[in-house]
Amino acid sequence: MAKPIGECGGPRHVAIIMDGNGRWAQGRGRPRLFGHQAGARRVREIVEACPDAGVKYLTIFAFSTENWKRTQSEVAGLMSLFRRYITKEARSLRAENVRVRFIGDRHKLDDKLRLLMDELEKMTAHCTGVNLTIALNYGGRDEVARATKRLAEDVAAGRLEPADIGEETLPRYLDTCLLPDPDLVIRTSGEARISNFLLWQSAYAEYEFVDTLWPDFCAEEFAQLTAGFGGRERRFGAVPA
Template sequence: MVKTIRETGGPRHVAIIMDGNGRWATQRGRPRLFGHHAGAKRVREVVEACPDLGVKYLTIFAFSTENWKRTQTEVAGLMSLFRRYITQEAKALKRENVRVRFIGDRVKLDDKLVTLMDELELMTADCSGVNLTIALNYGGRDEVARATRRLAHDVAAGKLRPEDVGEETLPKYLDTYVLPDPDLVIRTSGEARISNFLLWQSAYAEYEFVDTLWPDFNAAELARLVQGYGARDRRYGAVKA
């Protein structure tokens, strides 16, 4: 399968909206946080599957700028889960040669979590395997607004002329400036919306909306979606001669 995927031009960058943890837990009569813990365990399997599928970049949506609207108990539980995940997985990620980055606004996150994020990024900075990007307190509109402010400051400071600002300028100010745009965006749980995720970057991404709840998503399903991507005809607005 790996050879076939690579020969058909599989996605280099896959982004995933990991949805359905709460419903998965509710179906089992358990609290929502039980589902979030199950979903966190699923991340490792998906990361480990990427090299054999030819996926060099994986971006996962862990917590959005809108998720602060959830109950205080759930938000606190999620923040604790993020701290625990980083602490428990750091050595394994380093050992598996995974380069970790975080995107999103860190201002609202607690200091301990931000310190752990910084340490994990530094620890894996020399890793050359899969590039795992975790979107934490991330929103696409918020990202564009923050990028625009930084761009405006550079214009005001004379570092950039207004007439030089074009379509290729703004991406240099985005959180993802060192990453290629996603080729394939997957959303689990049966919802068919993009939920403010990588709005600028996904302009030409292929989308897959699957019914599987995130804690049930596995390497085999990822492989199926990657295989399907390779069979698509991507023309980027052009037509074949």
């Protein structure tokens, strides 16, 4: 539910497009995968910064449906990095009371990675602290298409009447059906586009495009952005009194 005009407070749900890993590495004369490794380490710092910022939900864009277009070596390196990250961080995330979910189409991912994802979700299902959602092989248009297909199947099976379909119906079929919509979306690296990320969910989100490359994005900058969000006036289509 939208808050009344003028009552903003801090963001409950922050989504981040983690951009700039490759450029960060290249600027240091290192391969792109070196930047992705540095970016993965940065995730922990931002997750740990969430409670102090009042952020209950953090969603990060790890790998898009378009990222398969990258070189075979980079894609293979990223998949290996995801597997290592889950294996290395699983116990720490559970110990820190972080609940982990994955969104995106898992079918194209390898069996071992899918198994690790399933195990991490089950391992942290009882956690009540920060809700960390990792978008992996995710695309906003792909998500809406998959959701629409499931909705159409329910109509065809007689479980849903076409006349009952409204704006509140589709979100129940989205990957994010258990999450609130993001209040604030941050994109690092100086690019000012949303890159097919949470298209439906971010209809009324506030955006921050920052120049910092993701491996340099620190808890202090995160805190500044979330604190600045509290000073915004969110109208949701209305006008101030």
